[in-house]
Amino acid sequence: MDATIDEINIAAAEAWQAFFIYRKLSLKQRADFMRSIANEIEVIGEELIETAMIETNLPAARLRSERARTIFQLNNYAAFCESGQWLDVRIDEANENVNPPKPDIRKMLVPLGPVVVFGAANFPFAYSTAGGDTACAFAAGCPVIVKVHPGHAQTSRLVANAITKAAANHYLPKGIFSHVYGAAPAVGEALVKHQYTKAVGFTGSFAGGKQLFDWGNQRPVPIPVFAEMSSMNPVFLLPEKISNDAAQIAKLYAGSITLNAGQFCTNPGIVVGVDNDDLKKFINVLSEEIKNISPEPMLNAGIYKNYVEKRAAALSQQDVEQVAVSKKESAFNEATATIAAVSAADFIANPLLHQEVFGPYSIIVRCVDMTEMVAVATAMEGQLTATLMATNNDVILHEALVETVKNICGRLILNGVPTGVTVGLSMQHGGPFPATTDSRFTSVGADGIRRFARPVAFQNWPDELLPDELKSSNPINIWRTVNNELKK
Amino acid sequence: MDATIDEINIAAAEAWQAFFIYRKLSLKQRADFMRSIANEIEVIGEELIETAMIETNLPAARLRSERARTIFQLNNYAAFCESGQWLDVRIDEANENVNPPKPDIRKMLVPLGPVVVFGAANFPFAYSTAGGDTACAFAAGCPVIVKVHPGHAQTSRLVANAITKAAANHYLPKGIFSHVYGAAPAVGEALVKHQYTKAVGFTGSFAGGKQLFDWGNQRPVPIPVFAEMSSMNPVFLLPEKISNDAAQIAKLYAGSITLNAGQFCTNPGIVVGVDNDDLKKFINVLSEEIKNISPEPMLNAGIYKNYVEKRAAALSQQDVEQVAVSKKESAFNEATATIAAVSAADFIANPLLHQEVFGPYSIIVRCVDMTEMVAVATAMEGQLTATLMATNNDVILHEALVETVKNICGRLILNGVPTGVTVGLSMQHGGPFPATTDSRFTSVGADGIRRFARPVAFQNWPDELLPDELKSSNPINIWRTVNNELKK
Incomplete structure (x- = not known):
């Protein structure tokens, strides 16, 4: 009562x-x-x-x-x-x-x-x-x-x-x-x-x-x-790193995206890469992994309903492509893991795609080049976390991207996943609006x-x-x- | 332009x-x-x-x-x-x-x-x-x-x-x-x-x-x-202290209230005391001092106009008494130092009297007893500073007042004046709303x-x-x- x-x-x-x-x-x-x-x-x-x-x-x-x-x-x-x-x-x-x-x-x-x-x-x-x-x-x-x-x-x-x-x-x-x-x-x-x-x-x-x-x-x-x-926790795939480790990164991220049905505020909801063979390899491996994910029940019917609706809305946007969904049958209240993809230009132009889909969902943003990747980061709202998958060379060569990303997040992860928020003095769990209000x-x-x-x-x-x-x-x-x- | x-x-x-x-x-x-x-x-x-x-x-x-x-x-x-x-x-x-x-x-x-x-x-x-x-x-x-x-x-x-x-x-x-x-x-x-x-x-x-x-x-x-x-920077006169030093405190405050035509955010705008012979002595000495204050020009015509209007509005409130004004003639743009007085009950009931009058103006709030002084402090908005004129005994005996006052201000002064804001790490210039927004x-x-x-x-x-x-x-x-x- x-x-x-x-x-x-x-x-x-x-x-x-x-x-x-x-x-x-x-x-x-x-x-x-x-x-x-x-x-x-x-x-x-x-x-x-x-x-x-x-x-x-x-x-x-x-x-x-x-x-x-x-x-x-x-x-x-x-x-x-x-x-x-x-x-x-x-x-x-x-x-x-x-x-x-x-x-x-x-x-x-x-x-x-x-x-x-x-x-x-x-x-x-x-x-x-x-x-x-x-x-x-x-x-x-x-x-x-x-x-x-x-x-x-x-x-x-x-x-x-x-x-x-x-x-x-x-x-x-x-x-x-x-x-x-x-x-x-x-x-x-x-x-x-x-x-x-x-x-x-x-x-x-x-x-x-x-x-x-x-x-x-x-x-x-x-x-x-x-x-x-709300936070999309973007992940940026930098050229040398993705060229070295596409398959390994894809496997790591399949786990992070779907952990506990993706119901974490630090769930990686966007993966940004340059559209080339390395990214294709990443997408292929990620897709295979996602197809084999077993659906998990969500926290409650309201959150499940919300997931179904937000996922459908995102997938129904013009130019958004459904890349992979879990092949395993899901019962009522169970979230179907899903990967979508969109071009950087379409992502930048469509604010709906910047919104969190709370659950095991992530959208891949394909950029023409690294300049466009900076434009994607510039167009993004404030985030709890951002992740760079990058070699040391990548970080040094792409300073404009690194500085732009640093400016929109509260925690900047290098070669890891945003899920798993350690409790300690060094942790920052709070980022520019709308991630948090302060x-x-x-x-x-x-x-x-x-x-x-x-x-x-x-x-x-x-x-x-x-x-x-x-x-x-x-x-x-x-x-x-x-x-x-x-x-x- | x-x-x-x-x-x-x-x-x-x-x-x-x-x-x-x-x-x-x-x-x-x-x-x-x-x-x-x-x-x-x-x-x-x-x-x-x-x-x-x-x-x-x-x-x-x-x-x-x-x-x-x-x-x-x-x-x-x-x-x-x-x-x-x-x-x-x-x-x-x-x-x-x-x-x-x-x-x-x-x-x-x-x-x-x-x-x-x-x-x-x-x-x-x-x-x-x-x-x-x-x-x-x-x-x-x-x-x-x-x-x-x-x-x-x-x-x-x-x-x-x-x-x-x-x-x-x-x-x-x-x-x-x-x-x-x-x-x-x-x-x-x-x-x-x-x-x-x-x-x-x-x-x-x-x-x-x-x-x-x-x-x-x-x-x-x-x-x-x-x-x-905005801040009224209340000053609380505690019993033992005012009994010991009424005249000295009055002289100190005549200076603080009128310094640079009272144009400080820490200008003491309210003085709160228990209505007894000690307070009367304080008021008498303060009044004599204020009468002899030479008017000073204000910062600009807008601030002068504001002072004239706010002062008049406060003085025109029912039950507000004009206690003393500077006897010296003032030219246009010069602020006339003014002391008013009101009962605690009337002060508590009238929000207009809680507002800052930016200039050489202060209102004395007369309380029936120390319990009513706590009520006055409780009714007050957030302040940059608050001052206790108090002996050590006063501080120990009147803990409810001290705790209430501490809770509404950013800086708590003992036996001093709020004007004069030292620049240093220990300084707090910021108090509960409306003194500051954060x-x-x-x-x-x-x-x-x-x-x-x-x-x-x-x-x-x-x-x-x-x-x-x-x-x-x-x-x-x-x-x-x-x-x-x-x-x-």
């Missing part, structure tokens, strides 16, 4: 009250709470995997590894939270001997306030209820309200119970976490527009994310909305904590009244920039 | 072309360019001061110190640019021995693209043509298009010439900097909405900044708009560079093809987080 406006108001008010308690907890206390959530998720055991299997059609092995990733994220972000490095502490001590005299000023990040999290259909654990956005918000010092994803509400309830238990273990107020049901857009709208909501995290479709972004900006007091939305932040890795914090400078405060993070003796031993020098 | 759309298109196209050259310059090359700008500004000499005096009515001494500040900013941000610390480099080396194996990933900030800067009326040097926004953009690796402030177009032209000379000295393409005239909103709109514009910096009124913010968000591809808009960033201090950059992760690149910032040997010797450890 959808939450009523009264229920949303209560959740928001409780979150607001909890904020003023939770924000004062030490970094260690926040980290302990997060580790406790990880532990409580582990304690749920097989019930969690079985429930998610029923709700998402994802295989057990995938769900087990996603659960491990979720637990790793909570522990990893907890450790980074505790390190204090992300607080960006800057201390400038007073100086009476300059004109004008300088007061003592000390700056650190403080939490924004309650964060509303919309979970992802395709990651019931790692980017949902206790996923990356929630972990980052808790690390930053923010209470969280999760809008339950209707695709896996039971799974979400189990995880929510784990968070609630962890909160109780640490004597945290009820409002630190709320779990709000709602399939209707009105629930999401009320949550995003609530005066006590200070930021939003979202992973999903372009239409959904853009709507939240607009709501966030249209408020009397606008708030940041971090939506990770390319300056990441939604994977502990740097994502910063999305939910802002700096506050304390001017002329006596040491004993400052937060520990800013005291001269550095009692919690964190990295700080003191009088322009980074030190511990 | 306002720029035509054709001229704007040319400036934008040149900036876009320059971007692909400038972004590849080393940190040292960018820093040298910035230092060269500082030098060329110095070379202009007295002509710059004289021109600005005519255009802004600001006194020579103030303009000289602002010029020094501008030069300091360029040199200081250049040094921080060169340090590379702001690039937030994170390196996670490959690890084959984990499941799944980890690829080598290295992340750093890269520039967003051309930045449009709208200068401030009240800072013809430090927050205009070669001011903080421009310096940050150049440090980040972004070309700049300045929309000339019509209030000081000749001053701006002189500074623009200095930038152009510095660019020529460093063989930089023409598009690295453009200077666009335009009093009409259409010029600003065309600049913000241009496809090649990737970010906007603005300092000015709420109406102006909010308009740019909305334009930025309404684009097919939204861009960040950093507008520093409280997560600062527009003063070298941390402002980050506004114009975004992270890009390089996955699986051989060392020899990586930028110097990311090479394993750390050839430019910058701080980096390698396998979760911060080091050089």
